[in-house]
Amino acid sequence: MRFKIFFISTLLVSTAIISPSSAVATDTGWRYWGYFQAAPSKTTWTAAMTGPTVDIADGSVEGWSFVFSSNDIPSLAPRVKPSFKSICSATKSDADTKRIAVVIDFGSRAWAPKGEKIPKTIVRCVRTAKSSQGIDVLGQIIKVRANASGLICGLNGFPSKECGLEIATPVSLLLKK
Numbered sequence: 244m245r246f247k248i249f250f251i252s253t254l255l256v257s258t259a260i261i262s263p264s265s266a267v268a269t270d271t272g273w274r275y276w277g278y279f280q281a282a283p284s285k286t287t288w289t290a291a292m293t294g295p296t297v298d299i300a301d302g303s304v305e306g307w308s309f310v311f312s313s314n315d316i317p318s319l320a321p322r323v324k325p326s327f328k329s330i331c332s333a334t335k336s337d338a339d340t341k342r343i344a345v346v347i348d349f350g351s352r353a354w355a356p357k358g359e360k361i362p363k364t365i366v367r368c369v370r371t372a373k374s375s376q377g378i379d380v381l382g383q384i385i386k387v388r389a390n391a392s393g394l395i396c397g398l399n400g401f402p403s404k405e406c407g408l409e410i411a412t413p414v415s416l417l418l419k420k
Contacts, residue, residue: 270411271313272312272410273311273312275309275310275394275395276307277312280306281303281325282303283300283301283303283327284302286325294377297377299376300341301336301373304327306320306323307395308347308348311413319351323366330366340371340373341373342369344367345380345381346366347381347384349401354416359401386399388400390407
């Protein structure tokens with residue numbers, strides 16, 4: 244069974260990453276939590292093809308970014324580069340656990356829900372059981388709110404209520420055409 248990380252109108256997340264200017268092909272889009280990964284020794288983000296219920300290797304970097312996109316591909320990866328070495332250098336390895344670096348980027352004021360304060364980006368190294376999946380690692384750091392289909396709706400209470408809401412394309416992105 245596939246975990247539904249972003250299924251609005253049954254769209255499936257792909258591995259391509261688009262720029263904000265390509266996100267404005269339509270008058271509306273969605274704001275949601277985009278999920279990204281960087282395999283061990285990789286230094287670039289890749290939009291995840293699956294949700295966070297997959298195994299992740301020791302030395303991986305998991306990324307979450309609150310994004311706006313006019314399609315099913317998350318528009319912006321976390322602004323912090325996926326560097327396992329810099330995030331987890333102080334966390335010693337051991338035979339019983341794995342280490343995963345995590346970056347949670349709460350996005351831009353341009354598409355943040357009105358009246359909500361954007362939390363600071365979280366960058367953390369997590370030591371976790373060898374059997375832990377992405378969702379387990381995320382849950383070790385923050386409170387996760389998901390809907391019945393499994394779509395991640397909120398992280399640490401951001402956004403406070405909505406889940407994958409369709410909105411008008413933010414004016415700041417329209418100006419980048």
